[in-house]
Amino acid sequence: MKIVTERLILRPWEDRDRAPMARIHGDPHVRRFYPRVLTPQEVNADIDLAIERARTNGFHFQAAELKEDGRLIGLIGTGFAPDVIRAAILSNPEVEIGWVIGKEFWGRGLAPEGARAWLDYAWSIGLPEVVAFTARLNLPSQRVMQKIGMTYDPDDDYRHPRIPEGHPLRPHVVYRIRNPSLRG
């Protein structure tokens, strides 16, 4: 599926995205709120999984490229949350939205721009709610959640099941937003 915004093209993964996405996920500064960087092999596997999920579910995290020059800025999208994460969260949320952007593109509001378009898509297919989760320490990502109208839900605070007890990135927070056409 292709979504075009003012400055971005949100589109299915292509093989040409694998090397730039590996550079983004291999950057320790981009990944400072994750326990570690990803190897190129892990990035390839993530892209393969995203392609498969999009085929079976109709949507998943996709590539985001700059309209002006076609450069890949990273990934943005909505997807069914992994079971292991859902099980750790009190409300057992179904669909998440997320983003990982290369650092040379930060600070221009590109993640919120792409994420807003993904929320519009989620509402257009009738999803009732979308959540986002991140490490409590990841304030930049929480700013994106706030900018797109999501609300922090303290009842859903959780400890990431794959991060060891005592690790500073283990405490996670959840933000949520309801489909506006289902309100009232």
Ligand SMILES: CC(C)(COP(=O)(O)OP(=O)(O)OC[C@H]1O[C@@H](n2cnc3c(N)ncnc32)[C@H](O)[C@@H]1OP(=O)(O)O)[C@@H](O)C(=O)NCCC(=O)NCCS
């Ligand atoms: C979080 C992220 C997607 C934000 O993308 P973005 O396109 O820069 O979004 P914005 O321009 O709206 O900036 C959002 C916040 O990021 C922070 N930020 C922006 N530019 C930054 C920079 N150059 N250095 C550090 N932080 C920066 C600010 O806190 C900003 O909030 P503000 O606009 O109120 O000042 C991006 O920083 C990123 O990909 N980070 C690494 C991956 C990650 O943590 N993903 C989320 C996993 S849940």
